Amino acid sequence: MGNLCIETAQSLQELVAKTASTSTTLVRPRLYRRGFVHEILDTVVLIGTIYALVNLVSARFIVQGPSMEPNFSTGQFLIVSRINYLVAQPQRGDIIVFHYPGNPQEDYIKRVIGLPADVVAIREGRVYVNDVELDEPYINEPCDLNHCQDGHWVLGVDQFFVMGDNRNHSSDSRAFGPIERRYIVGEALIRYWPPSAWDVVAQIGYTNPSLP
Incomplete structure (x- = not known):
């Protein structure tokens, strides 16, 4: 009887040990899967945050x-900066996107x-700003x-006069008047599509000494 009890106790101990080992083996994959899911979620959140920040600026x-x-x-894709005009005014010659x-x-x-407070005039097909003919290369x-x-247009303190470069085929401030700053989305910075047209949008330096 004594031997039987000892053997039974040993069998129970072995069974408990096997059960514990099996339980440990089964739990580990669950912990691994939960960590993997968390990594995926963290990555998705990070991508979403970056995308939101990019769209913000x-x-x-x-x-x-x-x-x-x-x-x-037509068909060219541009990156437009929203942040440039949060710290500075649009400048003459800037390419802008607006509502x-x-x-x-x-x-x-x-x-x-x-620009605001300018006087813009068109005379015989030529553009004048504050009575100075604009050099337009x-x-x-x-x-x-x-x-x-x-x-003849006198701009308000928050108004901008805009024109298309293709003057004979553009609807612009000649038709709908000066635009208010609140309509401006941002400044065109980069042309990125098609790849053959990739370029940084050039800044214009006017040669008229009396124009800013």
Whole structure:
């Protein structure tokens, strides 16, 4: 009887040991799977955060229409900086993307011609800012009188006069007037598609000494 009890006790101990070993083996994969899922979730959160930050400081824009030819063509993709104009004013010559005042859901791309408090005039197809003719190396043909009728605009303290580089085929401030700063999305910085057109958007330095 004594031997039987001892053998039974030993058998129970072996059974408990095997059960504990089996339990440990079964638990480990669960801990591993939970850690792997957490890593996936952390990665997704990180990607989402980066994407949100990128969209906060920049936007993507697809050029539509011929209004900015020969410098920008339909189908080209641009990166637009939202942050530039949080710390500085748009400058003359900047390429900007803005919400069309007549339909804020629609975005336009144009060049800044007139700054707040400027007086912009068109006379015989030529553009004048504060009575100084604007030197415009970025246009490839003069504006004909049918599309550049004489006009005169006095800009407010928060207004900008914008025009397309393709003057004969652009709807801009000549048609809808100066735009307010609140409509401006940002400044075009990089053209990244198609790859053959990849480029940093050039900054214009005007040669007119009396213009900022």
